[in-house]
Structures are given as C-alpha cells and as structure tokens.
Amino acid sequence: MAKVPPDDLLQTVLRSAPRERLGTTRSRMEDVARLAGVSTATVSRALRQPDRVSPAVRARVDEAVERLSYRRNLMAGALASARSMTIGVIIPSMINSFFSATVEAMEEGLEGSGYQLLIGNSRHSMEIEERLVASVMAWSPAAIVLTGRRHSRETIRMALDADIPIVEMWELSDHPIDTIVGFSQRAAGRIVVRHFAERGARKLGFIGAMLDRDYRAVDRYAGFVEAAAEAGFAPPVEYRFEKRASAIGGSEALRALMAQHPDVDAVFCTNDILALGGLFEAQRQGWSVPGRLRICGFGDLEFAAASEPALTTVRPPRGAIGTKVAEVLLSRLGGKPAGQTIFDLGFELVARGST
Structure with missing residues (x-):
C-alpha cells in the first residue's frame, strides 16, 4: 500500500471525519497528535514553542486543534513540568496608559513564544501586591514581573523562594531581586x-x-x-x-x-x-x-x-520597558544565564510651547 504524505493524510482524515462528531467531547492531546500525524511531544512543542517546529507541522497541528476544538489543560501541563506557561505581571494601575503601553509592548515581545500574561492590579498598594503575588504563585508561573523596586518583605521572600526569573520594571535599583528594567x-x-x-x-x-x-x-x-x-x-x-x-x-x-x-x-x-x-x-x-x-x-x-x-x-520609555522585559524573559526562560541584571533605558525631556 502506497504511503500517503502527512499533509495529504491529514486532509484525507479531516474530509472523511464527520464534522459534527469532532470536538463533541473534550479532546485530548493524543487526539490532536493522531489527527495531525505527529507525536504528542510535537503537539506540545507546537503549542508551547511554535517557533521550534516547522511551518508545515505547525499548520497541521493548528488545523487539528481547530477541528477538535482542543483546549490545552494548563494545570496539567504545570503539574507535569512544575512550571506553567504563565507569566505574572503586577502593575499599579489598569487605567494608567503608562503601564498599559508597557504591558502591550510586553505582549508583542512574547508573541509566538507560547507564554501568556496573567495581569494583576495592585492599586499602588504593597499589601495588595503581596496577595496578588501569592495568587500568581499558585499557578506555578514561569516568571513574574513586578512594578517598582519597593515590595513587602513577604513579596520579596516569595519571589526569592520561587526560583524563577523575577523582573522589576519602571525603576532602577543597585540591588534588584533579580533583574530590573527602567529609569531613574x-x-x-x-x-x-x-x-x-x-x-x-x-x-x-x-x-x-x-x-x-x-x-x-x-x-x-x-x-x-x-x-x-x-x-x-x-x-x-x-x-x-x-x-x-x-x-x-x-x-x-x-x-x-x-x-x-x-x-x-x-x-x-x-x-x-x-x-x-x-x-x-x-x-x-x-x-x-x-x-x-x-x-x-x-x-x-x-x-x-x-x-x-x-x-x-x-x-518615559513606556514601550521600550515592555520590549526589554520580554527580551530578558525569553532569554532567561530559554536557558541562557542571567548576565546583565540592571537595564537603564533613560528618559527624554520634550520641550514644547508651555515652557
């Protein structure tokens, strides 16, 4: 019997499978792998780190995921690897455009990496920040981003004990918890x-x-x-x-x-x-x-x-901070050593008519 190329095999299966039956029960990663003609390890890699698989394989996995209405079990993945694909980000205000621009740039910098941001609003309160960090830790985050250099003692303890990349942003410090990105x-x-x-x-x-x-x-x-x-x-x-x-x-x-x-x-x-x-x-x-x-x-x-x-x-370097934070996180999460830990991005005084 002649072998059918993987791409043609997927199309053949998709055409022959009753559409109304696909995705009617909770699909598993094994189902996606079978439909895409790849291993479960390849499916996991395509979902977590899509840049590490070929475009053809990624397309087959994506199509199988769509047909099966597959939804990743993030907690199962976290239990298996001891780390989820979640990055906690704590900002002091949800409506302040300073921080929204930073988060948006961070999201753009992480696009395609498989990592997702879990955002918390501390409302300029170290006590609320502490509670948010504790909540994020329960999800076994891959990393945490904090705003500023001042935190409660318990927040610092949790950050140090987590043994994950911790990035502080929007300020500078000679003694960051781990890495800091900002300006004076x-x-x-x-x-x-x-x-x-x-x-x-x-x-x-x-x-x-x-x-x-x-x-x-x-x-x-x-x-x-x-x-x-x-x-x-x-x-x-x-x-x-x-x-x-x-x-x-x-x-x-x-x-x-x-x-x-x-x-x-x-x-x-x-x-x-x-x-x-x-x-x-x-x-x-x-x-x-x-x-x-x-x-x-x-x-x-x-x-x-x-x-x-x-x-x-x-x-202030609103977007540049988010871009640099994403760059630092991807480097660290990719297994590279910490290297530089203090990034001063500076600022600019823009002189206009009011002075």
Whole structure:
C-alpha cells in the first residue's frame, strides 16, 4: 500500500471525519497528535514553542486543534513540568496608559513564544501586591514581573523562594531581586529644574497627586527639590492632594497654588493629566503660558503634543520597558544565564510651547 504524505493524510482524515462528531467531547492531546500525524511531544512543542517546529507541522497541528476544538489543560501541563506557561505581571494601575503601553509592548515581545500574561492590579498598594503575588504563585508561573523596586518583605521572600526569573520594571535599583528594567525617577525630577532654569524661571512650584501611595511620583518630587536647592532656587512651594490625578484636580491645584504664591512662574506636575488641567486653568485666569507661567508634566501622553500651547513633558520609555522585559524573559526562560541584571533605558525631556 502506497504511503500517503502527512499533509495529504491529514486532509484525507479531516474530509472523511464527520464534522459534527469532532470536538463533541473534550479532546485530548493524543487526539490532536493522531489527527495531525505527529507525536504528542510535537503537539506540545507546537503549542508551547511554535517557533521550534516547522511551518508545515505547525499548520497541521493548528488545523487539528481547530477541528477538535482542543483546549490545552494548563494545570496539567504545570503539574507535569512544575512550571506553567504563565507569566505574572503586577502593575499599579489598569487605567494608567503608562503601564498599559508597557504591558502591550510586553505582549508583542512574547508573541509566538507560547507564554501568556496573567495581569494583576495592585492599586499602588504593597499589601495588595503581596496577595496578588501569592495568587500568581499558585499557578506555578514561569516568571513574574513586578512594578517598582519597593515590595513587602513577604513579596520579596516569595519571589526569592520561587526560583524563577523575577523582573522589576519602571525603576532602577543597585540591588534588584533579580533583574530590573527602567529609569531613574529621581533624575526625571532633576532634569525639569535644569530646564526651568534654562528658561529663566525664578520661583518654582510643584503639584502632585497620590503622593501617599505613588512613591515613583514621590521620587520625582525629591529629585525636583534636590536639584532646585543645588541650582540656587528657594524651596519649591507645593500643592498635593491624595485623589487620583485628573484634569479637574490639576485645575483646582494650580488655582490654589497661585492664590497662595502668586510669584510662582514655573510649575512641575507629577503627570500630564494634572498639567493639562493647569493649562486650562491658566487660560481661564488669563495667565500667559509660557510668558507668565511655565508648566511641565510627566508622561508625554498623546494629548501633550496636541494641547495649546503644546505641553512640555518628560517622556518615559513606556514601550521600550515592555520590549526589554520580554527580551530578558525569553532569554532567561530559554536557558541562557542571567548576565546583565540592571537595564537603564533613560528618559527624554520634550520641550514644547508651555515652557
């Protein structure tokens, strides 16, 4: 009897199998392997690491999976290998576009690898982060990504005991848990002072939100105050509130700040949303920007370049962080040694019309 090429064999089986009977019960990996004409090991490899099998084999497996409505049993795979294909990612905010851009870049960097992200929102709370890490650990993750360098003692203990790649992001530290990818928040605050000085500012102000929880914003403020003293400025006056940043909050904050300190001529806001509200308030009050008042934000959100005047801001490497994290994880999970553990991606001050 003549041998039938594997591709032709699959098509023959698919055509002859009653379509309504395929996938009517829970399919197993063995069923996919039989239908695709390959071993179960090849099916597992095609699903977990598709780049390690040929396009022809991957196509046969994919078609068999679709016909059988096969769904991988992630927990079974985790029990067999002691590690799932899950990567836990804990971020401090689900609505902040800083972190959503980082996660999106991370997903793009991991595309085709078989790894899936399990995302948790700590809401800027180390206690919530600790609970989320404990939950993720129950899934035997392949790796965990944490935001920032400050964590509870129990979170650090769990991370160290897990014996998996741990990547911290969005900050820098000389002593990361494992690997850290980010930039200096303090330096970001310092560069704003330098820019204000170059633009002839004399009296500095600062507007911040959630400084009781967002210690990255606190670090930017600390760098701003340090650099102001070094440059010969009087201590910056400040207005802070503990609500989530909003344009309305930025407007109210600038109005209150200027009422108390009318000699302020340059204001740094901890993010662009507050700065946008400040721009609106300046227009309502008839304060010329940048003639009477210079305003700088942080984040370089999409509206910053479109506002009037266009907003000067500090641009963090949002997407680059996610791309580098994915690169580090794939290298480590591929069995390569840790090598470099601190990645400083820097930032950029984008000077526009508001200063």
